Amino acid sequence: MSASMQASQFLAxxxxxxxxxxxxxxxxxxxxxxxxxxxxxxxxxxxAAFTAIAVGEASGSASLAxxxxxxxSAMMSLIxxxxxxxxxxxxxxxGLGLNILxxxxxxxxxxxxxxxxxxxxxxxxxxxWRVPSGALSWFPIVGPAFERQSVIVFLALIAxxxxxxxxxxxxIGYALRAVGEDEPAAIAAGVHAARMKLLAVLASGLLxxxxxAQLSMDRLHFFLPDMTSGRGFIGLAATLFGGGLPWATAxxxxxxxxxxxxxxxxxxxxxxxxxxxxAPYIAAVLGLILSRVRAxxxxxxxxxxxxxx
Amino acid sequence: xxGSKILITxxxxxxxxxxxxxxxxxxxxxxAVYVMSDNLGDKGFNDSAAAGFHRAEKEGVRIKLLQASPSxxxxxxxxxxxxxxxxxxxxxxxxxxxxxxxxxxxxxxxxQKYVYFDDELLLPNVLSVKYAQNEGSYLVGALAGVVAxxxxxxxxxxxxxxxxxxxxxxxxxxxxxxxxxxxxVATIDPSIxxxxxxxxxxxxxxxxxxxxxxxxxxxxDVVYNVAGPAGLGILKAxxxxxxxxxxxxxxxxxxxxxxxxxxxxxxxxxxxxxxxxQIEEGNAPMGTLEVYGLKNDGVALVYxxxxxxxxxxxxxxxxKAKVLSGEIKVxxxxxx
Numbered sequence: 001m002s003a004s005m006q007a008s009q010f011l012a013x014x015x016x017x018x019x020x021x022x023x024x025x026x027x028x029x030x031x032x033x034x035x036x037x038x039x040x041x042x043x044x045x046x047x048a049a050f051t052a053i054a055v056g057e058a059s060g061s062a063s064l065a066x067x068x069x070x071x072x073s074a075m076m077s078l079i080x081x082x083x084x085x086x087x088x089x090x091x092x093x094x095g096l097g098l099n100i101l102x103x104x105x106x107x108x109x110x111x112x113x114x115x116x117x118x119x120x121x122x123x124x125x126x127x128x129w130r131v132p133s134g135a136l137s138w139f140p141i142v143g144p145a146f147e148r149q150s151v152i153v154f155l156a157l158i159a160x161x162x163x164x165x166x167x168x169x170x171x172i173g174y175a176l177r178a179v180g181e182d183e184p185a186a187i188a189a190g191v192h193a194a195r196m197k198l199l200a201v202l203a204s205g206l207l208x209x210x211x212x213a214q215l216s217m218d219r220l221h222f223f224l225p226d227m228t229s230g231r232g233f234i235g236l237a238a239t240l241f242g243g244g245l246p247w248a249t250a251x252x253x254x255x256x257x258x259x260x261x262x263x264x265x266x267x268x269x270x271x272x273x274x275x276x277x278x279a280p281y282i283a284a285v286l287g288l289i290l291s292r293v294r295a296x297x298x299x300x301x302x303x304x305x306x307x308x309x
Numbered sequence: 310x311x312g313s314k315i316l317i318t319x320x321x322x323x324x325x326x327x328x329x330x331x332x333x334x335x336x337x338x339x340x341a342v343y344v345m346s347d348n349l350g351d352k353g354f355n356d357s358a359a360a361g362f363h364r365a366e367k368e369g370v371r372i373k374l375l376q377a378s379p380s381x382x383x384x385x386x387x388x389x390x391x392x393x394x395x396x397x398x399x400x401x402x403x404x405x406x407x408x409x410x411x412x413x414x415x416x417x418x419x420x421q422k423y424v425y426f427d428d429e430l431l432l433p434n435v436l437s438v439k440y441a442q443n444e445g446s447y448l449v450g451a452l453a454g455v456v457a458x459x460x461x462x463x464x465x466x467x468x469x470x471x472x473x474x475x476x477x478x479x480x481x482x483x484x485x486x487x488x489x490x491x492x493x494v495a496t497i498d499p500s501i502x503x504x505x506x507x508x509x510x511x512x513x514x515x516x517x518x519x520x521x522x523x524x525x526x527x528x529x530d531v532v533y534n535v536a537g538p539a540g541l542g543i544l545k546a547x548x549x550x551x552x553x554x555x556x557x558x559x560x561x562x563x564x565x566x567x568x569x570x571x572x573x574x575x576x577x578x579x580x581x582x583x584x585x586x587q588i589e590e591g592n593a594p595m596g597t598l599e600v601y602g603l604k605n606d607g608v609a610l611v612y613x614x615x616x617x618x619x620x621x622x623x624x625x626x627x628x629k630a631k632v633l634s635g636e637i638k639v640x641x642x643x644x645x
Contacts, residue, residue, distance in 0.1 A: 009526050013519060020515075103378065107348065117376060118350020118538060121564075219518050220545055224538050225348060226380055229513040264506070264516075264523050273479055273507035 004141050010261060011145035016218070018257025019156045020045070023211035024235025025242070025253040026163050027204040032244045033167060034200035035180040039095035040080045041208045042232025043102030048073040048212025050106040050120070053223040057122035065217060066128065066152070070209035076102065077205025081198045099232075107225050121222035128152065128217060152214040159207060164246035176200055208232070234284060241287035243294065252287055259283045339589045340371035342398045346385045346406040348376045351538045353558035354577060358404065358426075361578030365585045373398075379512065386410045393418045400424060400588050402581065405482075411435065422595065424584050426577065427482065429643075433596045438584060440575040441602030442482065443489030444632060447639045448603075448610045449533055449555050449573045450493020450503075451628035455621045456531045456553055456570065458498045462621055465552055465568075469528035473504040475520050475543045476535040477511040484642035486535045486557075492640050496628050504529060514542030521546035521554075531555060531570070544569055553616075562613040570616045574609050576601060603632055 024041045031038040051072035056065030076098060084094040111117045128150040136143030146153075167173040178186035179196040187193050211231070216223050234256055242249030263279040343362060349355050362372045375392070377384040389410050392401050400422045403411055408428055415423050415432050426438040453472040460468045474490055476483045491503050504527075506520040517539040521532050525546065531553035534540035540557060541564070547554035548565035556562065556572035563569075580601050587593035601607020612622060631637040 009523075013523065017519065103380070107378065110350070116350040117348040118352065118355070119541070121541065215515055219549070220514050220542055222514070222541060222545070224512060224514050224541070225378070226512045227514055229510060229516070261519075264520050267506040267520070268473075268504045268524060268527060270505075273505075273509075277507060277509040 005144070007141050008144040010265070011142065012149070013261035013264065014254070014258045015145060015149060015153055017260045018254050019153050019218075020211040020214050020231050021235050021238060021256050022156050022250055022253035023159065023207050023214070024232050025238035025249045026159055026235075026246070027207035027211065028232075028236040028239040029242070029244055029246065029249045030163060030167075030176075030207070031197075031200045031204045032239055033177050033180045034197045035183070036084070036091050036197060036200065037095075037236075038080075038201070038204055039092055039233070039236065040076070040098040041204065041211075041235055042228055042230065043095075043099035044073040044076045044080075044205055044208035045212035045215065045228045045232050046099075046102040046106055046226075047076050048209040049216035049227060050109070050212075050223050052213040052217045053120050053122065053125070053221070054109075056125050056217065056221075057120070060126055062126035062128045062217070065126065066210075066213050069213035069217070070206055073209030073212060074202060074205040077201050077208070078198075080205075081201040085194055085197045085201065103226065106223075110223075110225070117225070119222055119224040125217075125221040127221075150214070150218045152210055152218060155210055156214075159210075160246055160250045167246065172196075172199070211235070234280065237284040237288060241284070241291045243291055255287070256280050256283055338369065338371050339585075340373075340397070340399045341365060341402060341585050342373045342375060342392050342400075343402040343404075344385065344388045344392055344407070345374060345376050346382070346404065347379045347538075349374065351558075352561065352564070353537060353540070354405075354427075354575070357559050357575070357577040358402075358581055359578075361581030361585075362402075364578065364582045370585060370589070382406070386414075389414050393421055396421070400585065402426065402585075404428070422588055422593075424581075424588070426580065426584075427575075429598050431596065431598070436584060436588070436593055436595050437598040438580050439598060439600050440577070440580070440607055441600055441639070441641075442573075442575060442608060443485045443492075443639045443641045444603040445573045445575065445608030445610065446486045446489030446533070446535075447493040447496075447632065448608075448625055448629055449571070450490040450495075451497055451625045452493075452571055452610065452617070452621070453490070453531045453533060453555065454494040454497025454501055455624050457494075457501050459621065462618055463530070463553065463570075463616075466530040467528055469530065470498070470501045471504060471527070471529045472501060472531050472533075473506070473521075473524040473529040474533045474535055475506050475508065475517055475524070475540075477508055477537050477539060479507055481642045483535055486533075488640040488642055490533055492637075493628060496631070496637070497624065508536055508539055511537035511539050514539045514545075517542035518546040522550060525550040525552045533557070533573075534561070560611050562611065566613065566615065569613055571610050571612045574611055576607050576609065580607060603629060 027041045028038045048069040052065045052069035055068040080098050083089045084091045130150050131147050133147050136146050175191045176196045179193045183193050238252035239249050241252035259280045263276040266276045347355055349359055366372045375388045393414050402424045405427050415435055423435045425435050429437040456463045457470050457472050460466045494501050508516045517536050521543045533555045534543040534557050544554050544565050548568045553570050556569050561572045
């Protein structure tokens with residue numbers, strides 16, 4: 001196999017592994033900017049992954065499945081918002097509760113509706129729109145990596161500049177960041193703080209929904225309990241690593257995705273699997289240490305753990 | 310106050326009455342409970358176990374399967390303690406991942422009989438049941454070796470002489486699969502390379518898909534699924550790449566009939582039915598280890614007849630005969 005083909009395949013793996021992490025990271029980032037540490041991304045993703053398969057099976061339409069998945073995740077985010085913002089529960093407790101609800105809820109529906117708690121695997125499942133094979137072969141290495149990738153991969157890539165634009169170029173983004181950095185000051189300036197926080201949580205639900213749909217719909221076409229396997233938390237780590245900045249967060253997500261893809265390849269070279277499987281987590285820990293060093297160097301206003309004192 | 314007291318007393322009375330009633334019912338009828346560390350519906354290990362319980366149920370055994378989330382080990386322990394304390398079950402079955410829990414709970418209930426399958430725990434009231442997955446995997450390895458060396462019979466192969474295993478975690482029982490597989494491949498052709506990748510858990514189907522695709526891109530012709538529920542991702546990756554895969558624990562040939570050439574079955578259901586029967590009849594060898602292997606059909610290979618012709622089967626059967634005759638002893642990860 002030629003080296004350029006191998007490079008394309010590696011890049012394709014990086015893209016696919018990064019997509020759910022990137023979306024989860026952006027989902028956590030947007031609430032972080034409103035001063036909410038969102039640990040519920042994992043649960044939102046799981047519900048979306050399940051809804052995608054359930055609706056896709058029932059309707060036979062991939063786009064309907066995708067929209068429903070995002071909708072279901074948005075519903076979860078609104079529950080999170082209601083409990084934590086309207087009812088003023090602790091964000092962490094509410095988020096962890098939501099994750100347990102998602103894990104138990106999907107299992108409950110599998111058991112009660114589908115009589116199969118092991119998972120939901122339709123015989124036929126509609127495929128998402130994909131870049132046709134050979135359409136991008138004129139662009140060396142990078143082109144073939146994007147061939148056969150689903151629409152969700154592209155939505156994830158577009159989400160980064162969109163988040164950046166909304167946060168830094170639109171009034172609503174200013175208001176959202178103002179709430180995150182100094183809530184009383186923002187309220188004094190006439191910003192509706194609770195509304196801004198709810199908006200951030202809802203946006204996070206939409207992004208987490210895409211992430212969950214990618215996991216179940218893109219390649220696998222089935223749902224398994226706990227199939228998110230901690231990706232929501234890796235996304236959260238990427239956000240903390242990226243200091244809540246859209247492009248830095250995306251960079252962190254790509255770093256984790258690249259470590260994952262690299263690890264997969266190292267395994268076939270008989271590297272000890274324990275160390276290879278540690279790679280993304282070691283990257284996460286190193287990333288967090290680096291981000292703390294940086295945060296200490298120049299104090300960022302929207303840091304985690306409450307308002308700057 | 311007095312009203313609530315009466316209510317509590319009434320509730321207590323109901324609970325006690327219920328308990329007595331359950332105990333009385335248990336005395337009449339043989340009963341078995343399976344304390345699980347996973348959920349049903351994996352179309353594999355757990356479903357095979359459930360089939361054995363349902364077979365016993367048809368013959369009048371009262372059964373209960375206590376499922377639990379694979380990510381909630383506390384619940385497994387609670388279920389084991391609750392069923393042991395209730396003293397209403399003739400026998401308690403439990404399986405993978407329960408070694409330490411059973412080692413802690415079983416000595417406290419010396420009169421309760423336990424069956425511990427897929428692993429070993431030597432206690433006087435525990436009957437351990439293990440499967441010679443190394444012997445079954447040896448057959449799988451032989452079949453994979455045939456696939457990798459015979460491109461005319463298996464047209465999806467590349468002739469690159471590479472085969473692979475995608476496994477869940479690096480556990481002794483999984484190593485047992487891998488050792489047997491490698492030995493089986495080597496009996497057909499020692500020059501074939503065996504690649505091994507680990508997912509790191511048994512749920513991350515996306516990771517399983519990714520690892521499998523990576524192997525297949527690298528010229529591997531057939532991948533053996535040793536990954537429990539996540540293994541569905543392995544089979545899907547093989548189907549998407551139009552290469553071969555081999556299933557495990559239950560007959561997975563029908564999931565992707567053009568790509569899954571065979572499945573290695575531990576006859577978990579049969580062993581559960583058999584041990585339940587033995588205990589009911591009072592002749593179970595408690596405190597010992599029973600091994601279900603090639604000799605007593607405890608492990609077997611189920612072929613996808615549309616893909617595997619008789620000539621290929623004959624080569625695998627020849628490899629099996631060598632084990633049965635004692636000419637070859639299959640390596641195991643469990644050193645005595």
